[in-house]
Amino acid sequence: MAGIIVDDRPYQVDERENLLQACLSLGFNLPYFCWHPALGSVGACRQCAVKQFRNEQDRQGHLVMACMTPAADGTRISIEDPEAKTFRASVIEWMMANHPHDCPVCDEGGECHLQDMTVMTGHAYRRFRFNKRTFRNQDLGPFITHEMNRCIQCYRCVRLYRDYAGGRDFDAFGSRNHVYFGRHEDGTLENEFSGNLVEVCPTGVFDDKTLMPHYTRKWDLQTAPSVCAHCSLGCNTIAGERYGTLRRILNRYHNEVNGYFLCDRGRFGYGFVNSEERIRRPKSRPSRDGQTIPIDKDMILRELGPLLADKPSRIIGIGSPRASLESNFALRELVGPERFSLGLSVRDAGLNSIILDILRRGPAPSASIHDVEQADAVLILGEDLINTAPRLALAVRQSARQQPMEIVDKLGIPRWHDAAVREAAHARFGPLFIAAPYSSWFADIATETYHAAPDDLARLGFVVAHELDQAAPTASTVNPTIGSLAKRIAAVLGQAERPLVISGTACKSEAVIQSAANVAWALCKTGTPAKLCYCLPESNSLGLAMLGGKSLEEAFSIVKNGAADTVLILENDLYRRADALSGDAFLKTASKVIILDTLEHDTTAKADVLLPAGTFAESDGTLVNNEGRAQRFYQVFPAEADIQESWRWIRDLAVASGHPAQPNMTAWNTLDDVVLALSEAIPVFRRLAEAAPPEKFRMIGQKIPRQTHRFTGRTSMHAPLLMHEPKPVKDPDSPLAFSMEGYLGQPPSPLITHYWAPGWNSVQALNKFQSEVGGPLRQENPGVRLIESFGKRTVTYFTDAPKPFQALDHGWLILPWYQIFGTDELSARASAMAERIPGPTLMLHPEDAATLRFKAGERTELMLGNRSHRVPVKLDAAVPRGTAALTIVSDFTDAVLPAWSPLIRVAEP
């Protein structure tokens, strides 16, 4: 700690910070633009000027930029000094000279850092009387709008896009007061994190294009804390609604998880909530070949109740890795654990539970995204992170900056001094080894990459582990290439202070997952505290594995054997989980197929009864992310009449059936009841209730409003539909209210519905919610990590290293090629995504293509699960010989991959 003096009063601050950060943490309102807690200082905007005094005698002082000055012990500054205030107001005056001054019609208005800072400095009168400079805007693709006239040249966008996220197709062009921030030509921003420009830009240059078709003033959004539903990382979000449609997603700061940033899938994938293909009413299909007809909720319950009551032992429940823990648990309770299937194939369920087992067994603990950023040596085994866990890829980019920090520290450069840090580190990246079947641009900073078939990747892992600890089993017949690579990797990981091994389910290979564990364990055993990070396929994959249940094959055979005939499917499209033939057979054999889901899909097309489930935006629930952290998401807006949480439907079904097996269930009225039952039923969930405050939680007796205190139209927004003002809908499940009334201060972190503080209307009001700017939130509740392996010391290595991959003469091993845009079932249905989703493609090694006489762009025929497909071929030398990678988009699923298939060139007419 350091003692500093601000306007003649002493304060204690963290001496590793700069004065701006320190002052903001102390609660001072010091304006700034170019500094960002995650991007550091560069001293460009000159907005944060304060007066610094050399000592007590110095009365004159001199202006310094707070963001560029260390908070060293004994520093004396004044924020209130008239000269400093004048200077800060002048900086705004300069910025405003060219600014359009169209706040009333600006998309950013009311949520604009420039507005806030302008008011803060007191600049109010316009003296600049000349013409303003104007720019031509660009079409930057489906996600981001561009309005360059609003730019104040703070350089945050380029620093985020290029320096932080590694993007290349965006830059600052030109000079003087004419710097242009954009692409070299119109076109879609390629970087997967482009959406963060919306929040990082302090004015309205970049805005969320998906908001525009249903634009609403940002203070008119009803918002709730949520958790991203589109991959296993569980990034925290704030989701906003108006007039019954979900309108945008913002980042919700979580110090351990996503920090300040989201990926574009998570930010722009929400559109499925508003989809035309939503299931909005209960429906039944009187005849299997016919159409569905809407049916009244009570009627369908009356119809289904007796069915479930009559033959409870004839029901099979199929859960889902994209449904909440509570909904899955409700289903499990309804049908009984013996009749509960995870809705995943043996193979896929197995992969998830191996990961769970590894994380439980230890000794390597699972890494949070924050831990990943801090890692100083990383080995990735089998994952193409940018596509399977995008936010993690961004974190790995930051981890690569850790080792060069040694140089930076040695030179005495403070870590917040971003420009100097980057100059000193100069294009040096810390160790990052990527071993994966194929490459993405993200490998640009890799120390070494190794592309091989899954079995060979696993073998590499085994050999690395063996290099680290001779007691760890190695692989047979190791070739010199793998042998020496493994030595280099082992040497680097062994010397690191915080090594990390990342792997996951992308290769669909147990051995890959196990080999990653062996590496981390070997490190732990030899005294290096390694962490492990596994990427799973979906938002609740790990939670579902914790819950446990039968595989889909088992469910199929129960029905096939006639041991059950009624199927209740929870939020799951079986055609994504199994090959089409088994799916068809199963759905056909079952006499009653009841599906609870949000969107129509191939499975719902075969259902006898459809019940409308709430999406993440219309329900509350808990998801367990890839590190084992249980996090609560909250309902954003009251659902349409018949839509409700899946667990409530299941509860209703239980009630309707007068279910004798589970008398408790019928008494479930709130989410807390389900959470309590779950935490009592299954030991791993015993702390589940700690993930978020219970419904009864109040701040000074009040609920926390979802609407801002500036929310407009409360009494009039429904006027065209209703004469009277409807009563606010009650929320029985959470301490949040569908209202603008309630507690206005800061709630515990899981309940933050939006960031606002007096004078701070933009997302940067977040500063006021952090105990220390850039650090943890005040009243932080980071969710609960349900598994911890600290303290465990014993290591039992996996022993089954696979044999070397053997290419076949006439077949290729088809591997899944996941896509950030397109693979995730729900976000792929968001209309904004359409333009970004690639067409089905098969990626092949050029030499393999040559033997087949393929040219790029030609189509091939391949056979998967007895079905033939035709897809265009793309050539890429990174793809291992003998394998090919197939995009998992549109109808293609990874359920049947990897699989061997012949490739036959399609003769085009």
Add this chain to the structure above:
Amino acid sequence: MERPLTHNIKPRAEPLWLAEYEKAGGYESVRKALRTMTPEEVQKLVTESTLRGRGGAGFPTGKKWSFVPMGADAPRPKYLVVNADEMEPGTFKDRLLLEGDPHQMIESMIVSAYAIQADVGYIFLRMEYGIAAARLRKAIKEARAKGYLGRNLLGSDFSFEIYLHTSAGRYICGEETALLNALEGKRAIPRAKPPFPQVVGLWGKPTIVQNVETLCNIPHIITHGVEWYRRLSRGKDGGTKIYGVSGNVKRPGAWELPMGTSIRELLEEHAGGMKDGFAFRGLLPGGASTAMLVEEHLDLPMDFESIPQGGSRMGTGTMIVLDDHTCPVGFAQNLEHFFAQESCGWCTPCWEGLSWTERILQSLEDGQGRMDEIDVLTMHTKLLAPGRTFCALAPGAMDPLQSLLKYCRADFERHIHEKRCPWRDEPNGADGARTWPVSSSMIVPTR
């Protein structure tokens, strides 16, 4: 009078190529330093010589070098970068040295690199200096062929290589850290200091950036010694200085003279005084970014210690003279136009402040000036002070404006009262010469 820096230079003649250059004593300092001196001894000599940087800031060269990490564990490679960007309006002294004696530049670089144990040298050359580029290229080639560049120079274990880089043509590229960014292929914006380039410079490595003229002093210091060198000067700082005079004087030009030669001597003896019919109003002593001096300052010696007594800076030591036929407001407008255009666009006070001042000055010239905007100009001269802007460009831009407002305030006000530029509509020169505005080729380098 000795002219060590320019004694090889003959106006409008080819420079001395290697053989003649060697015959004239060239590369003697390389032999002496590499064979008989340690790097530390060369550094010590330079410190004792009291040589100060000729690029504008006048920082003591020996002191600058002392920050370079030396010894076996110093980061490598280390770099020596010659700042030959010379885009300061009114300044053409480095051009003289580069075109006139390219081998002197190479020799200077070798001995200086030896002193700081630099491995690689770059010459960062102003875009428009095509002749200098060609001559330097030839000189580098000759030197390399003769073994003055490359591995193990003169059989020592010192190796050194030189590369010529021609700039894309921005004034800010002359600011030493922006220069380094430009050399790295990045946007030419300055870097924050600390860390200083001596420690974290080009590609993150220890780097010395030095002005052409500064470096050209080094060989002579080594060959002739400190005593001799200090005696060349009339003032406290050692050596000679290449002074320049431009404007409506009889003989504009550049001369190598003892450091500390007075302004009056420069103006009246060497430049031959004002052209007939032109009266002296003031001068910017060291390039466009220095404050104007007037009659009362003419007896100040031109050196780093004395010029500040007049409220200005020695800068590059090449002065621009303002006469009575030239509108001071137009003069200011022209200068601010240059600076506003050359702002790198990094820090707000500069990128918008300079543009605003330029537009106010233009509106004065157009007869649309307003009294309250004189205050806006004054405000800028106060706000754009060192430390408040990111680099010295903006404060440098304010120096002439601030002094013009001080010495020519009445002229500014006349523009407002008369709603026109008095110089534009009423040529008042005896010979009718209309010199408004200051000819653009003089202030703004032609492209």
